[in-house]
Amino acid sequence: MAVSPRKIVHVDMDAFYASVEQRDDPALRGRPVVVAWKGARSVVCAASYEARRFGVHSAMPALRAERLCPQAVFVPPDFVRYKAVSRQVREIFARHTDLIEPLSLDEAYLDVTDCKTGLPSATAVAEDIRTAIRVETGLTASAGVAPNKFLAKIASDFRKPDGLFVVRPREVLDFLEPLPVERLPGVGKVMQQKLAELGIARVVELRAVDARELERRFGRYGRRLHELSLGIDERPVTPDRPTLQISSEDTFEHDLTLQDLAPHIERLAGKTWAACEREAAGEHGRIARSVVLKLKTSDFRILTRTTTPAERPASARGLAEIACMLRSRVSLPPRTRYRLVGVGLAGFVDRDSHEAQTELFHRLA
Numbered sequence: 001m002a003v004s005p006r007k008i009v010h011v012d013m014d015a016f017y018a019s020v021e022q023r024d025d026p027a028l029r030g031r032p033v034v035v036a037w038k039g040a041r042s043v044v045c046a047a048s049y050e051a052r053r054f055g056v057h058s059a060m061p062a063l064r065a066e067r068l069c070p071q072a073v074f075v076p077p078d079f080v081r082y083k084a085v086s087r088q089v090r091e092i093f094a095r096h097t098d099l100i101e102p103l104s105l106d107e108a109y110l111d112v113t114d115c116k117t118g119l120p121s122a123t124a125v126a127e128d129i130r131t132a133i134r135v136e137t138g139l140t141a142s143a144g145v146a147p148n149k150f151l152a153k154i155a156s157d158f159r160k161p162d163g164l165f166v167v168r169p170r171e172v173l174d175f176l177e178p179l180p181v182e183r184l185p186g187v188g189k190v191m192q193q194k195l196a197e198l199g200i201a202r203v204v205e206l207r208a209v210d211a212r213e214l215e216r217r218f219g220r221y222g223r224r225l226h227e228l229s230l231g232i233d234e235r236p237v238t239p240d241r242p243t244l245q246i247s248s249e250d251t252f253e254h255d256l257t258l259q260d261l262a263p264h265i266e267r268l269a270g271k272t273w274a275a276c277e278r279e280a281a282g283e284h285g286r287i288a289r290s291v292v293l294k295l296k297t298s299d300f301r302i303l304t305r306t307t308t309p310a311e312r313p314a315s316a317r318g319l320a321e322i323a324c325m326l327r328s329r330v331s332l333p334p335r336t337r338y339r340l341v342g343v344g345l346a347g348f349v350d351r352d353s354h355e356a357q358t359e360l361f362h363r364l365a
């Protein structure tokens, strides 16, 4: 029996934080705006489209952004305002469906297969949402409509900014064929390189490889790659999925010793901290209790070291210090070299319950 396909919409606000800043301060409109904290290790949280023309993009070191675009206006992030707009947008989504899965303050998946508003199509829902966002918040959003999550996310990027792109079920295979493999979820620089070595640059080439061959080379992810190449993605839209871990990692061109890792750990801690500010902000004030250091040796052994300090890290610097300290728990020979390091925050708890517990702890102490 044929199952009728799901209707998934991915909505993504355009240059969100920078757009909020330009909306609220007319002097910033039409100018390159970079949202970032001050400081040598700061990373860009968002860049306006005017700044992107100079090659500035989010997650880039702020110092590099300054070099690329010296005339940019740098604004520190104001998550209180971004969260308020995010809530407004979430309320617009909720008119159409309860199946809303936020990915961050400015992005969400919606399952509109059974839509509350009774609009005739997912495309109509997406247009209705985009209009409401424009009218009610003064900001623009892009949307992708597709039979599953990963296609909807690719589609929302296709007509950015202020655009809509629809992938109908019968168009899925043709839509995917010409795309570069790095568009697929999970294909980063390293996987892209590995696939390139096999002569695979586009989805059409990936699809031609036998599923068992992909599985042999890449394990379970190989199977997933095969499914993605066929446009298969059964992951449901999960409302308010709690964050398990937020992390950033880097693979090096040349393997490094444990000692050499300090500056990398510091940089990654900055990235992870910024991501946590963004992501956890969308989840009603959840906070991380644990710090994770991940390492991969030159012979591909993966090790993780985790600690839950009495005082949770309160800044990027604090996170970096704890992560650097976790190196002392690695007991491999000093000559061991590492090809990857990652810094993560985990053990998320509700801020309220955390504060209640801390208070109890102090009273007992």
Ligand SMILES: [Mg+2]
Binding pocket: 012, 013, 014, 015, 016, 106, 107
């Ligand atoms: Mg966005």
